[in-house]
Amino acid sequence: MPVLTSTERWSRTRLRVQRGSGGSPTVVRSVVSASDTAAPSLRPMLMDRRRDHARVCLVPEGALLLAGDGVEMDIEVGDGARLDLVEPGGTVAFDMRGAAARWSVRITLGRDACLTWAGEPFVVAAGADVQRDTVIRLGAGARLALRETLVLGRFGEVPGRVRLTTTVLDDEGPLLVEDLPLDASSAAGLLGGHRVMASVLCLGPDPVSVADDQDPDRYDLHAGGTLWRRLGAEVHTSGLGPAWLTSLTRVVGL
Amino acid sequence: MHPDLLLMLLADARLPVAGHTQSGSLEPAVVRGLGAAEVPAYLRLRLRTVVTVDAGTAVVARALVDSHGAAAGLGVLDRAWAARTSSPALRDAARGQGRALLRLTERLWPQGPGATALRAVESPPRAVVLGALACDLGLPGPALARLVGYDDVQTVCAAALKLVPLDPAVVTGWVRDALPRIEEMAESVAGLSEPDQVPATGAPQIEVWAQAHAHTTRRLFRA
DSSP: OOOOOTTOEEEEEEEEEEOOSTTOOOEEEEEEEESSTTSOEEEEEEEEEOSSOEEEEEEEESSOSOTTEEEEEEEEEOTTOEEEEEOSSOEEEOOOTTOOEEEEEEEEEOTTOEEEEEOOOEEEOTTOEEEEEEEEEEOTTOEEEEEEEEEESSTTOOOOEEEEEEEEEETTEEEEEEEEEEOTTHHHHHTTTOSEEEEEEEESSSOOOGGGTTOTTEEEOTTSOEEEEEEESSGGGSOOHHHHHHHHHHHHOO | OOHHHHHHHHHOTTSTTTGGGOOTTHHHHHHTTOOGGGHHHHHHHHHHTHHHHHHHHHHHHHHHHHHHGGGOOHHHHHHHHHHTOOOHHHHHHHHHHHHHHHHHHHHHOTTSHHHHHHTTSSSOOHHHHHHHHHHHTTOOHHHHHHHHHHHHHHHHHHHHHHHSOOOHHHHHHHHHHHHHHHHHHHHHHTTOOSGGGSOOOOOHHHHHHHHHHHTOSOOSSOO
């Protein structure tokens, strides 16, 4: 992790979703705390709330993501509840001129809980330096569909620096653990010089059918679940649209 | 038995563990345009990423057998390794190599606690088998980590000679030049002892190549 000093401006968004009792709508609670009023944050905006699910948009407040920012999200979906998360647009980590920022997501899914998160591109501009950590814990029978797109550098720009860590666990142990230290020099090897890495992660009790096991972007994980990943030059050619639809269908039974 | 001799035995390409079927994903890389001049950088990329994961796994397997003997829970380590190896093609290749080394272990060194602990794991990858065997043979952790790094460098370089027209002396020079990187990698993992400490430094581009290779029938190397 980059060394963070007391000059860090941080915000923490806690989002709790629980199944309503006796046919009442899903309960959504959120709290945003921050080091000071100027600290940028992600504010959950409730878009739809039904008996069996809630839909929330994570709206950035303040300029994201700048030197010294620490943005934390703590998302918990209770037993049997379902949350659909969307974002209004992508996020850009800007030139930090020697300083750093961090972006940390913690997801906890209860028994038979479900989360879909249609992430928008996360762009690491030249000069940015970001520690981006994701930790996901799945309860028994929990399901997850998570879309992420990492873009190294804005158009025509060299990549910024990002250390991307992902840890996914269930009650029995790790499902996926990855640590990618990416910057202008390491990306040449790790990503074969590509600037876009698109991923779709689909986890849950029902495995994706083997009918399309010739899909070159598909990685079936050892302990269950599937990761699709594609490396590309541009966001629009690196999309995993069909994989995302497959995952949504699998996870929420559309 | 002096550990140096056992190390030479395990590092020898003539060991009947089908090492000649492996290219360390160099074959799909060359098919997709990786040139001979880029092979040394490819060796370094592997040492920083997938080889660090495998060497870390081997060192932890050795440490677990060292501490817990035949009761070492290598299944937990197997899962930790698999979670860090998201490509099914890379997992299959490693488990295939594990089977070959396990057969040899059962024939030549069946009595040790490591050999016993391995029987509780279904199809362990080569790194887990090698680590458990290293403990039975009394090889220290740093030597084991160097062995994993050296074996990978030689595997890729031997494959390069079959895939691209090259002077063998040039390729041996690549191996020599990679030795300090092997040492660095070995030092970074030599002290690990628990499954959750295994590094998770994947390489998405190598995984893409490995998957593509598994889907083709026109190939010289299995992986």
